[in-house]
Amino acid sequence: MNWKNWRKPSVGLAAAALLSAQVLGAANIASAAEGDVEVHLLGINDLHGQLDTTSIVSDKPAGTAPVLATYLKQAQAKYEHSLLFHNGDSVGASAPISSLERDEPTLEWMNMMGFDVGSLGNHEFDHGIAALKAQLKGGLDPKEGKVTHKGVNFDYVNANVIETATNKPLIDPYVIKEVGGVKIGFIGLVTKSTPSKVAPSGTAGVRFLSAEEEVAAVNKYAKELQDKGVETIIVLAHDPASTKEGATTGEAADLAKALPANSPVDVIVAGDNHALANGEVNGKLIVQAYSYGTAFEDIKLLIDPKTGDVTEKSATITTTFQEGVKPDADSVALIKKYLEKHPELTKPVGTTDGSVTRTDAYNNEAALGNLIADAMRTADFGDKAAPADFAFMNPGGIRADLPKGDVTFADLAKIQPFGNTLVKLTLTGDQVKKLLLQQWGTNADGTPNTKTLQISGLKYSADMNKPAAERITSLTTADGTPIDPAKTYTAVVNNFMAAGGDNYKVLTEAKDSLAGPIDLDVFYKYVVDTFKGGKITAKTEGRIVNTPAAGSEKPDADGPATAPSTPSIPSSDFISRANFVSKLVEALGLNAVSASSSTFTDVKSDAPYADAIAEALNAGYIKGIGGGKFNPDRSITREEMAAILASALKQQLPTVNANSVLSAFDDASNVAPYAKTPVAQLVQAGILTPGTPGSFLPKDTVLSSDADSIIELALAASGS
Numbered sequence: 118m119n120w121k122n123w124r125k126p127s128v129g130l131a132a133a134a135l136l137s138a139q140v141l142g143a144a145n146i147a148s149a150a151e152g153d154v155e156v157h158l159l160g161i162n163d164l165h166g167q168l169d170t171t172s173i174v175s176d177k178p179a180g181t182a183p184v185l186a187t188y189l190k191q192a193q194a195k196y197e198h199s200l201l202f203h204n205g206d207s208v209g210a211s212a213p214i215s216s217l218e219r220d221e222p223t224l225e226w227m228n229m230m231g232f233d234v235g236s237l238g239n240h241e242f243d244h245g246i247a248a249l250k251a252q253l254k255g256g257l258d259p260k261e262g263k264v265t266h267k268g269v270n271f272d273y274v275n276a277n278v279i280e281t282a283t284n285k286p287l288i289d290p291y292v293i294k295e296v297g298g299v300k301i302g303f304i305g306l307v308t309k310s311t312p313s314k315v316a317p318s319g320t321a322g323v324r325f326l327s328a329e330e331e332v333a334a335v336n337k338y339a340k341e342l343q344d345k346g347v348e349t350i351i352v353l354a355h356d357p358a359s360t361k362e363g364a365t366t367g368e369a370a371d372l373a374k375a376l377p378a379n380s381p382v383d384v385i386v387a388g389d390n391h392a393l394a395n396g397e398v399n400g401k402l403i404v405q406a407y408s409y410g411t412a413f414e415d416i417k418l419l420i421d422p423k424t425g426d427v428t429e430k431s432a433t434i435t436t437t438f439q440e441g442v443k444p445d446a447d448s449v450a451l452i453k454k455y456l457e458k459h460p461e462l463t464k465p466v467g468t469t470d471g472s473v474t475r476t477d478a479y480n481n482e483a484a485l486g487n488l489i490a491d492a493m494r495t496a497d498f499g500d501k502a503a504p505a506d507f508a509f510m511n512p513g514g515i516r517a518d519l520p521k522g523d524v525t526f527a528d529l530a531k532i533q534p535f536g537n538t539l540v541k542l543t544l545t546g547d548q549v550k551k552l553l554l555q556q557w558g559t560n561a562d563g564t565p566n567t568k569t570l571q572i573s574g575l576k577y578s579a580d581m582n583k584p585a586a587e588r589i590t591s592l593t594t595a596d597g598t599p600i601d602p603a604k605t606y607t608a609v610v611n612n613f614m615a616a617g618g619d620n621y622k623v624l625t626e627a628k629d630s631l632a633g634p635i636d637l638d639v640f641y642k643y644v645v646d647t648f649k650g651g652k653i654t655a656k657t658e659g660r661i662v663n664t665p666a667a668g669s670e671k672p673d674a675d676g677p678a679t680a681p682s683t684p685s686i687p688s689s690d691f692i693s694r695a696n697f698v699s700k701l702v703e704a705l706g707l708n709a710v711s712a713s714s715s716t717f718t719d720v721k722s723d724a725p726y727a728d729a730i731a732e733a734l735n736a737g738y739i740k741g742i743g744g745g746k747f748n749p750d751r752s753i754t755r756e757e758m759a760a761i762l763a764s765a766l767k768q769q770l771p772t773v774n775a776n777s778v779l780s781a782f783d784d785a786s787n788v789a790p791y792a793k794t795p796v797a798q799l800v801q802a803g804i805l806t807p808g809t810p811g812s813f814l815p816k817d818t819v820l821s822s823d824a825d826s827i828i829e830l831a832l833a834a835s836g837s
Contacts, residue, residue: 153428154297157196158351158416159189162204162388163238163408166211166223169452170530171439172411175823176806179437182226182452183444185410188437189230190445192415198297200233204388204405205307205355208252209240210538210635213462213526214455219264222455224252228270229447234292236305236353237275238388242319243538246280246287253288274305274353276334277326287323291338293347299420302342304335304382306354308368308389314538314612315632332375339381348425349418351384358387358394358403365396365403373398383427384416395432404432412436462526466644467653471521471783478512479569479816481663485519485532486510486571488655492643493609494573496539498633505541506594506606507574509552511619514611514636515571520811521783524653526641533637537611542627547602550592551623553577557585558620568619572660575600581666595660611636692821695726695749697758698733701765704828707732717747724749738764756792756815758824759805762831763795770798782813789815804830 168182193199207227208220215223227235241249247259255268276290291304309328312320326334339350358367369387376382376399384402387394391408406414412434419429456462475485494508517531544552558566577592592600600606610624612632617625644653692700720730726749733739738761741747763770778797779785788796792815799805800813804827807813819827 152422153419154299154422155196155198156296156299156301156418156420157192157199158202158301158384158414158418159192159199160202160204160386160404160406160414160416161185161207161410161412162355162386162405163206163391164203164208164223164410165206165240165408166208166215166220167409168212168222168226168448169214169456170212170409170527172409173531174411174436174438175820175826178439180409180411181439181444182410183446183448184439184442185413185437186226186230186445186448187442188413188435192413200294200296200301201231202233202303202353202386203227203235204353204386205236205238206240206388206408207235207238209238209243210637212530213638213641214452214459216635216638217459217462218455219248219258219260219266220252221258221264221266222451224266224269226448226451228267229451232269232271233294234272234274234303234353235269236303236355237273237278237288237307238355239308239311239314241307242311242315245319246322272303274303275307276304276338277306277309277331278311278323279326280323282322290334291342293342293345297420298422299349299425300345300347301418301420302339302345302347302350304338304342304350304352306331306335306352306356306372308356313616313630317632319632328371328375332372335372335376335382336380343381346425348381349420349427350382351386351416352382353386355388356385357390357392358385358405359390359392360394360396360403363396365394365398367392367394369394369403369405370398373401373403376401383418383430384432386414386416393434395434402430402432404434406434407436410437465523465525465650466529466641467524467648467650468522469519469524469653471519473653473655474518474784475512475515476518476784476787478515478571480567481569482657482659482661483512483515483571484655484657485515486512487573487658487660488519488644488653489515489533489640490571490573491655492640493539493611493636495643496541496609496633496639498539498541498631500541500631502607505574505609507549507572507608509608509610509614509621510571511611511614511621512568512571513619514613517814518784518812519653524644529641529644530637533640537613537636539609539633539636539639540612540615541629541631541633542608542610542615542624543605543629544608544624544627545602546600546604546606548623548626549575549600549606549608550589550602552621553579553589553592554585555621555623557588569661570621576660576662578662578664580664582664609633692753692819692824693750694747694753694757695720695724695730696821697753697819697824698739698761699726699729700824701738701761701828702729702732704832705765707736717741717745717749719746720749733761736765752818753824754815755805755813755817755819756789756796758819758827759795759799760792762804762827763798766831771801773797773801779813782807782811784812784814787815788813799831 171178172180208223211220244260251258251266253269253273255266258264258266272292273288274292275288276286278287280287291302294301309325342350354369356368358369369385373385378399382401387403387405392405394403394405396403404414406412415433417431418427421428473484475483478486490508490510495504520528556569574595578590579588580590614621615624720727775793775797778801
């Protein structure tokens with residue numbers, strides 16, 4: 118396929134539109150029949166009690182309950198007929214303002230907002246069925262016995278969790294809502310992997326339907342709804358799904374495929390993996406709106422009032438950017454009430470000199486990685502056991518550095534924002550070694566894909582000149598005792614890793630597995646208890662000793678020989694080097710050469726991006742990576758993007774003192790030499806902004822939506 122005939126998002130659209138919404142396209146563009154009722158289902162998923170947490174999306178602040186509330190209320194005011202729903206994990210893995218009160222603040226906020234229906238997520242099971250029922254129906258929360266819940270004022274639904282004592286659904290499997298004279302049925306589901314995501318005590322007394330049983334249950338309840346005159350049916354399935362390059366995949370998509378093509382189910386709302394989903398599978402619209410209140414979905418349904426059938430359906434995902442939005446006063450007051458109850462949340466937990474960073478964590482030991490791993494190893498799993506022998510932290514889960522100066526809880530939340538559950542595993546010494554070997558992967562194009570684990574309780578040496586299977590030359594506990602391949606050890610990891618994420622597949626073979634607390638809660642407690650409000654310290658100390666490969670390639674003009682691999686983030690869509698170049702070439706209107714002009718050995722002439730790469734190479738915008746390769750499929754980093762853009766803009770960028778401009782960033786030393794001037798020029802021109810306050814994050818990968826916006830800003834700044 119030639120890239121010039123390849124359908125790609127246009128960067129000619131307004132940046133705000135590109136960043137704030139993604140709309141299902143041509144599948145449902147027919148005009149609505151006269152008399153159809155227009156209903157909008159406004160929803161969120163995976164809020165995780167992030168009431169006061171500001172997230173950074175496309176380099177802009179987004180989220181918090183007050184800002185989300187404003188967006189939702191404005192949408193409700195705009196539409197004559199609407200319903201408000203949430204799709205699970207609204208509680209659990211929460212910010213301290215909510216978790217310290219057993220998530221009563223989040224439940225109170227949802228009541229205040231007037232939600233119409235909700236579903237269960239896996240985190241609603243974190244503390245067991247009694248706690249779940251107390252949160253929903255009211256009563257004393259059994260965890261610590263300190264919080265009394267008021268109960269929720271709206272319906273919760275779930276059809277695939279069965280109480281073993283009664284063999285009936287734990288809660289009502291479905292509910293009917295009437296709006297605008299039409300009836301809409303909501304059936305609830307939760308991911309079948311819930312038992313592996315929470316402690317065994319969390320699911321004691323219930324069982325989860327198998328995939329086949331789940332499909333049968335949906336069909337059964339859909340038939341019951343039809344018998345009650347309901348033809349518009351929504352499944353609130355807290356199942357993962359994502360849409361990339363027009364394809365929607367995941368458990369929610371598998372459910373859609375398993376249902377009959379003529380099923381009355383119209384929409385399946387996904388959740389759990391914090392991603393974007395907006396596409397059709399087997400006639401069912403599948404939608405998911407990221408997480409943490411950073412976005413919401415607006416599902417538009419046109420319904421025939423005579424038959425009750427949906428005649429048209431589409432969805433828009435809107436990001437809740439804070440800029441220009443007045444926070445909802447009632448939500449602000451609710452947060453203020455709980456912050457006053459817990460003043461410790463607004464006080465600094467310590468200070469740093471700016472040296473506790475994640476610098477080069479993908480390849481080597483990092484100071485911040487050591488701090489996090491040490492915290493993980495001390496986690497209390499409620500089993501009255503001693504601290505674990507080891508802890509392992511994946512580098513992609515360390516999302517920011519500790520700032521220089523005062524450190525607050527908010528700073529810690531930026532470092533570990535995913536709300537992962539810690540898991541204690543039992544591994545043999547042989548499995549520990551296999552885990553370390555799995556750090557060194559290979560991309561499809563043959564380039565290295567290294568994800569060095571940050572460790573506690575052990576140390577090792579590795580010779581990067583050897584094949585991966587022979588690379589570890591010594592492996593001991595922290596005190597120098599050799600690790601016995603046949604002996605068993607306990608190790609703490611996060612649930613993403615425990616499930617085999619980032620290719621750490623040996624962890625799925627662990628003998629025992631015990632789910633425990635949330636990683637951020639453990640990190641916060643460790644920092645408070647260890648440093649007692651004083652200076653927070655951590656350093657590299659020889660836990661990992663790598664012997665570099667001889668003759669390591671040096672970077673060419675637009676990228677390092679080995680860049681960090683894309684971190685695993687459920688709510689992100691990173692752009693590859695090839696796709697970024699394609700977008701830029703399209704925006705510049707280049708059309709002079711063909712793929713035959715490309716000299717990169719890893720760019721096939723029939724690849725959809727081949728012509729674009731040839732155009733950019735001919736124009737002098739790219740020089741590739743050592744060894745005659747371009748690495749088209751690897752995610753582009755912020756500094757690589759800067760180098761390419763600067764080459765494209767040439768004399769249109771300001772002359773700068775690079776060191777002076779970059780001095781504003783705590784991580785200026787992390788910017789590769791080839792990228793220092795390009796980064797400084799684009800920062801000075803207002804085209805690039807900090808990745809997080811005070812940091813540029815040069816090695817971070819780039820979202821597709823970021824690329825669209827930055828290219829548009831670059832063209833506008835240059836006057837092109």
